[in-house]
Amino acid sequence: WFSAEREAMSYDVVIVGAGPAGLAAAIRLKQLCRAADTDLSVCVLEKGAEVGAHVLSGNVFEPRALDELIPKWRQEDAPIRVPVSSDKFWMLTKNKAWTLPSPFDNKGNYVISLSQLVRWMSVKAEELGVEVYPGFAASEILYDENQIVAGVATNDVGIAKDGSKRETFQPGVELRGRITLLAEGCRGSLSENIITNHKLRESGQGQHQTYALGIKEVWEIEEGKHKPGSVVHTVGWPLDMKTYGGSFLYHLDDRQLAIGLVVALNYRNPFLSPYDEFQKFKQHPAIRTLLEGGTVLQYGARTLNEGGFQVR
Template identity: 75%
Template sequence: MEYDVLIVGAGPAGLSAGIRFKQLCRENNVDLSVCVVEKGPEVGAHILSGNVFEPRALDELLPHWKQEEAPISVPVSSDKFWYLTKDHAVSLPSPFHNRGNYVISLSQLVRWMGMKAEELGVEIYPGFSASEVLYDTNNKVIGIGTNDMGIAKDGLKKDTFQRGRLTLLAEGCRGSLSEKIIKNYKLRELRPAQHQTYALGIKEVWEVDESKHKPGVVLHTLGWPLDHKTYGGSFLYHMKDRQIAIGLVVALNYHNPFLNPYEEFQKLKHHPAIKPLLEGGTVLQYGARTLNEGGFQSIPYPIFPGGAIIGCSAGFLNVPKIKGTHTAMKSGMLAAEAAFGVFNEGLNMETYWDTLQNSWVWEELHKARNYRPAFEYGLVPGMAISALEHYILKGRAPFTLKHSKPDHEATEVARLHSPIQYPKPDGVLSFDVPTSLHRSNTNHEHDQPAHLRLRDPKIPELVNLPEYAGPEARYCPARVYEYVPDEKSQLKLQINAQNCLHCKACDIKDPKQNIEWTVPEGGGGPGYSVIWYSVGGGILTDSKCVAVVLIMIE
């Protein structure tokens, strides 16, 4: 199938690009086709609810979004920032400036954006995994190949693909095709840019008692349960309908191979300042995803022959704000305008790079460039440098700090550390991984080739286990990797690919970069959807609404 513009990924960046391109087509009375392919079973299925949203880009893209019933209705009412010790919470001045922002379900927002895109004529195909880049004889990208559907582990394969004249990659953090493009065209060297650095975000959505729920309250924390050498922090957002999103973000350049981000998150929920809010509540959903934290220094040259990289695939997250949706959307809009110029005015995609550098995205990320690398020196020095940047220099420092070694190289050998004993889950506030995994609605077709591949199958037993104590069994938040005894009682790595949350942590953190994350069959993965319907004063989830519909039909 051939299109003028092909977009990989129906997230904020990809949908913004599709909408903006079609807007320009209408304004100029030009008929050009746009296709968006999305590996999730539906738009928004791989995006977990709970987001503090800055509407700047949406104001530019769809200025009448309030009148068009966008699912954005809970303004930030208070903005708190705590430093946590094991037993106390110390209130600090908030550096986040969330006044004018909204607490939203990003999953619901992209669903709404998907409808707006289709109204403009964008074709969206969920359930299709982009598995390979297609090139012409001149090494120019001419489209993507989608993963085979309905093929058994040992079955025959067929070629199916979507071919575009321009291809925009909006796969999100650590996009598999984007990473191949960056390496193939040496895009980091072209800018030049530093390596990317990442964090793992683990999140739950809870329904809490109405007396404890305060729509619009936003809380961020630093400190406990993480040690002073590990960068990270927690967040807690009060959404609508008695829902809160709570999570922990752990930088993946941590040193201790015994650290378990999932278990650290379970500890967080027992803090005396957080526990009372959750008591009596119910967990609705669980999920995890990696985040780009390299910021300004790590953005690669985003243009390649035949297309461009947009959104979190390029790394436009503003780390001190902990926000990347607005910047991702703006990058998609700028890429769409450049793409339209290619078709309508005979220009080239270089205009995307030019307009990006002259946009508020570039200015914002440049001002924030020294926050994340400041914490390479530890929590206290990081807070001091960040305060200097925020309150005095205001992004005008005459220097740019560099990131240290890549995340996988930061992992130290096990003999330098002691194992961490984590408390057993109580089944009320803290849970084991299988229980949480069930709440993610993760599902993969079992009879398909494993999408998590070892470049060298011997490395887990010969290197990772003896030298690093098998860290993949801990950094994965879905128990995809387990060391189990074989018939000779020797520990062997078992990969439970069907558990995969598509967080990409394994692709990033494996000490020897031996794990390759590839896309599974389209439609596989988590199924996030916290959409609520009131029935007789109660609240029902999507799955229960099926029964309601059947009763109404009766």
């Protein structure tokens, strides 16, 4: 609902989330405006303190969508510099790694940091006139008197534990939009709210979504072990045959290695801890030797959609 107490700003399009989806949408809208010699005001809200701060991904990057969006990215300073140089697929048992034919085709793909890519995309969006606001979490959907979505509001700050307003209290801001685009990524809170309230799964006869948890670390490893562009995926140990999931090892530049384990959240064993499985995985002889002598630079975890339309 609109509130008289809150400051309000109006846009043609309000986009929630400065991930690849939200920023690509913002850039495309502005490109279409230029082509049609018109203008639409577009803003992107991002809850991370800076764009990219909350983006967590592998990432092996398939450039087809970026080729369409920014065809000249190869001539620009895009942070996409490490082509996939080898692509391996291992089946792990407790002490051995068996090489299998890879079910993936990563020819022409790149090993990148998705956080760096969205930072670059955010600059591109701003150059086109998009207003990007990091540090603002959209926490409420605004509806007009006809129950039509009319924007979002950020949350109030400065509220004490008992719900009373502190001296530092500041009401949230309303961002009203003719169109509101939710690009919150997997299991976004506002998106879930809309899906439930408007019964979108039922009305679209959609199946329920399935999820996995991805745990990832970025390591700096020893020079001699680092092979820029090397991609390895594994299945098997430490997960049992009833648990869907696997690991990834992607060599970036600057001796960096992205290593992670993805575990589907429909695992049967209620005592299974994806975090502990990841710790075990790093002790495997084929993995441990790679990490020995290295240092962890960053770590995090994020859910992934397992269902839905997936392009291969």
